[in-house]
Amino acid sequence: MSTDFQQAREALGLRLRELRLSAPGGRLTGTRLAQRLGWSHSKIYKLENGRQTATSEDLRAWAGGVGRPDVFDELNARLKAFESRIRSWRRQLAAGHRPVQDTWNLEVGRSRAIHAWEESVVPGLLQTADYARHIFLRYADLQGSARDTDAAVRARMRRQEWLYQPGRKFHVLVWEAALYALICPPSVLAGQLDRLAGVIGLDAVELGVVPLTAPLKVPAANGFWILDDRLVITEDWHAELWLDDADCVTTYLRVWNTLRDSAVYGSDAQSVIAAARGKMRPP
Structure with missing residues (x-):
């Protein structure tokens, strides 16, 4: 079960990295993107390497930060697809x-x-x-x-x-x-x-x-x-x-x-x- 979850998270991370490296304004370093978003560099690393699960808000910020707000729907659909099958206790029990x-x-x-x-x-x-x-x-x-x-x-x-x-x-x-x-x-x-x-x-x-x-x-x-x-x-x-x-x-x-x-x-x-x-x- 954790393998399915981790594979889905890593696949999303690879897509995020691809968007960062192919940003319309030129390739962005992780440090530069972190500065744009007001995040720590470690968060960029964790998201791209499947070490942390993105939120919808994270994905919207990422899409805007790399100059591709149009890809938010695609990224969010990926997130919802694996969240509908693998429902994190951390998120489910937040309330x-x-x-x-x-x-x-x-x-x-x-x-x-x-x-x-x-x-x-x-x-x-x-x-x-x-x-x-x-x-x-x-x-x-x-x-x-x-x-x-x-x-x-x-x-x-x-x-x-x-x-x-x-x-x-x-x-x-x-x-x-x-x-x-x-x-x-x-x-x-x-x-x-x-x-x-x-x-x-x-x-x-x-x-x-x-x-x-x-x-x-x-x-x-x-x-x-x-x-x-x-x-x-x-x-x-x-x-x-x-x-x-x-x-x-x-x-x-x-x-x-x-x-x-x-x-x-x-x-x-x-x-x-x-x-x-x-x-x-x-x-």
């Missing part, structure tokens, strides 16, 4: 977690069937408010983002209404490790496990648990969500990746089906959850 949750709510609302795999946390559609609150707080600390925790939790809880709308189906796989991950206090995790056990049997939910002792045909790597057959959303530490080409969707669905072969369902899944719940202090 907090609530806007990210609102975007997710729109996409989930458009979907009839969702396939999800989570290896380290309980999926958002099945989280309790207390569990979700601790998740948001941990990520706000990590990313240094605005703390709009209560608003983000309310937005995530609203998304769960999807589970009670006719004609929807949530096919979810959770690795057993997620049932023990103390991203929250034990009492909160105990309540979350009670909630998870309670959704087994809901018409809209097909919950499978992959036991730690189950043989795996593929590694239990990053979590991902497949919305209908049109979109995959997965994430890494630097960004959230949105993939909408057919080949990617097919690949992720194949991975999901492969992981499903290792899962247990129904009473067997209940037993795995109950074993984890038994190790938690009472809420």
